[in-house]
Amino acid sequence: MDSSHMGNDLDHVLFTQDQIQERLERLGEQIWQDYEGKDLLLVGVLKGAVLVMADLMRTLPGTVPMDWMAISSYGSGTKSSGVVRILMDLREDITDKHVLIVEDIIDSGLTLNWIQGNLRSRGPASLEICTLLRKPEAAKVAIDCKYVGFDIPNEFVVGYGLDYDEKYRNLRDIGTLAPHVYS
Ligand code: 5GP
Numbered sequence: 001m002d003s004s005h006m007g008n009d010l011d012h013v014l015f016t017q018d019q020i021q022e023r024l025e026r027l028g029e030q031i032w033q034d035y036e037g038k039d040l041l042l043v044g045v046l047k048g049a050v051l052v053m054a055d056l057m058r059t060l061p062g063t064v065p066m067d068w069m070a071i072s073s074y075g076s077g078t079k080s081s082g083v084v085r086i087l088m089d090l091r092e093d094i095t096d097k098h099v100l101i102v103e104d105i106i107d108s109g110l111t112l113n114w115i116q117g118n119l120r121s122r123g124p125a126s127l128e129i130c131t132l133l134r135k136p137e138a139a140k141v142a143i144d145c146k147y148v149g150f151d152i153p154n155e156f157v158v159g160y161g162l163d164y165d166e167k168y169r170n171l172r173d174i175g176t177l178a179p180h181v182y183s
Pocket residue numbers: 048073074080103104105106107108109110111112155156157158159162163164
């Protein structure tokens with residue numbers, strides 16, 4: 001779905017699909033260099049990271065495996081609950097693997113903080129994070145994130161995998177919603 005199909009639900013576009021692709025290309029180059037000769041496993045967090053994973057992994061100039069986990073953090077609102085539960089676990093044993101978590105967005109950091117702790121207890125060779133978006137002003141815990149696409153203001157964004165009440169994930173761009181959508 002293009003921004004032009006959003007009617008008056010969209011307030012403004014933050015990043016176009018071209019800007020997102022361009023940034024992912026750069027991140028992919030960096031990741032490929034950093035993990036040269038290492039047993040890399042990309043771990044995506046459903047559902048928001050689906051499009052980041054799909055586009056990021058295709059920038060890599062060689063084959064790389066992926067795995068997924070699903071957790072619950074948000075309900076249908078726009079605030080992090082801080083309550084994390086595994087809905088679907090990884091299929092792979094990550095012991096001694098170089099794990100790179102692929103995420104859509106770091107807001108409070110509570111979700112990733114929990115995921116990091118959970119995965120670290122399984123004994124990976126290394127554990128790093130790649131997130132497309134990060135909201136520095138919203139941080140409640142400090143997250144050491146090695147690869148960041150864009151730092152953004154503390155606003156609720158949708159598109160490119162990110163939803164509001166399961167809607168707008170298929171918007172190609174990333175943008176903010178008009179106030180009337182929330183009320
Ligand atoms: P955190 O625990 O860092 O506050 O948030 C984790 C999850 O909340 C993200 O992976 C994402 O699913 C959701 N989230 C946080 N901020 C936003 C936002 O601005 N827009 C959308 N659509 N989801 C968000």
